Amino acid sequence: MSIIKAEGIYKTYNETHVPVNALNGVDLQIEQGEFTAIVGPSGSGKTTLLNIIGGLDLPSKGNIFIEQTNLKDLSSKQLIDFRLHHIGFVFQAYNLIPVLTAKENTEFIMVLQKRPKKEREEKVKELLEAVGIGDKANHRPGQLSGGQQQRVAVARALASQPKYIIADEPTANLDSKSTHELLDLMADMNKKYQTTFIFATHDQRVMDKARRIVTLDDGKITSDETFDR
């Protein structure tokens, strides 16, 4: 069963008084456990599509269903709550909370979910070990390398036990070694927790790992291929 179903998605921006059509009728379904990359040239609409799938933006036309929920039917507050419980985010610039340690950053989302302290502590320990920075749990983001910060970001995204994780150019700020390590890590997490990963990327190394590649151009899906990896 599809966990994400985008039906005839259009997105038009009017910010410069000249309407810009970022998405022109995108139809897309994503199944549980997929490891999907959305690729395409700059301005093709990758980030816009990811924002809509991630509930950060709403389509100008069309519907986006997460299982049975149409995100267009949710209020702003409900949408925030929906993201908290169903969607994980990994950002290009890591975007950890700078004043919290790796452990606290990972735990933070579970605090927002009001999960019991004991459960939080166990989960944080498990996740930080899983992403390979259990020994840096008490370091703040400023004391970690880019690769390490992105690992914490992955742990944070997984902590909420989301249905899927949105990752916008997660490797753009990483060196080659860190990129490979991070991709291996996300692939492992995908297998271990059956969490769906959806990337927007230009990075060939990400594409090489993805089991499905959706290509966008001028706001339309131009190809949709699956690979057995």
Next chain:
Amino acid sequence: MNTLLKIAWRSLWRNRRRTILTASAVVFAMVLALFMRSMQFGSYDQMIQAGVNQVGDLQVHDTGYWANQSIDRAFFYKQELGDSLKSLPEVKAILPKLETFSLASYGAQTKGVLISGIDPQEENSQTNLSAKIIKGNYLKEQGKGVLLGDKLAEFLKIGVGDSLVLIGQGYRGLTAYGIYPVAGIFHLPSLEMNSQLVYMNLPNTQEFVYPYQEGLLTGISIFLKNPSEINEAQKQIESRLGKDYEVISWKTILADMLQTIQLDNVSGQIMLFILYIIAAFGIFSTVLMMTMEKRKQYAVMVSIGMQRTKLIAVSVLETFIVAIIGVIIGLIIITPILIYLHLNPIPITGDMAEMYLEFNIEPVLPFALQPDIFIKQTLIILGLSLLSALYPVFYLSFFKVLNAFRH
């Protein structure tokens, strides 16, 4: 809440210098505001206390006397009236008084004076008048001596032991006159009193004004055990004395002085308002910088599922913590200074001192320590800080997550 508090606290100390600067603005505002208010209220208290010591917390007159202060509206004292007042639990002391105007003459010099007929012992226990005698002796229960202000004595060129001639209007059209030896010369912290006032034994004054019946009074000053409960005491006394007597509070008697205080207070409030504006801008500029600087962080937090209300709580907490730190440090700095100045008022000298004396005020700068000054200033400064937090509240309520990411 713990996590929100932790984020707010650590965010503040991430930019230590800025937080210290902002807290310093609050400290500066607290110190200056408390210093100004304490000095102002200290002066007001001093003025009021000096006035109340002279007139009493309340005064009892014959009904209508206050509206038309004629000697013909004096009344005859009855023992039961005094007993009735003294028996009230709120009353600390009563001072019967007979006041009248007269001409005072010695040699070639003559001057209009106010004669205040007093019970020497009661008056002294209430106002410590005997301590103000600079030459001669204080009044005795018996004998015809009078006390003169030093400026009046200087004008009349009269000394202790000399005879003062008094002539004026008595009760019910009588001519009041008499010759009285000067028993002593006093100096009060008031030019007006020193140059106009003559104290006389109450029985002598009564005889001077109306020799045919004892006990004539223009009023009875009442001193309360707890002056802050003056309104209740006034009602109690009014109901006990009935319609024949009026009970007037010092606020009516010293209305001019109260008005002067109120005017001065307004000017002080304007100065404080300017100070508050400066402090508020100091806090606001920091809050503005903090908000702008953290737009992306806020966007991330909302993206991952933090409700805007919680973000607002973090932002308000940050401002509140800075304000609290500033307020506490401000209080720690200024409180011992104000306590010292309360115990050791700053003496005023020169022309300024003369000016103070003209307004019946002792030439010192006293400082008040009433808790409400501290509470009010603390609340105002905290309120201003929270007002500065309105900007992030507004921003966080309406900012667009994706726009914030682009910054």
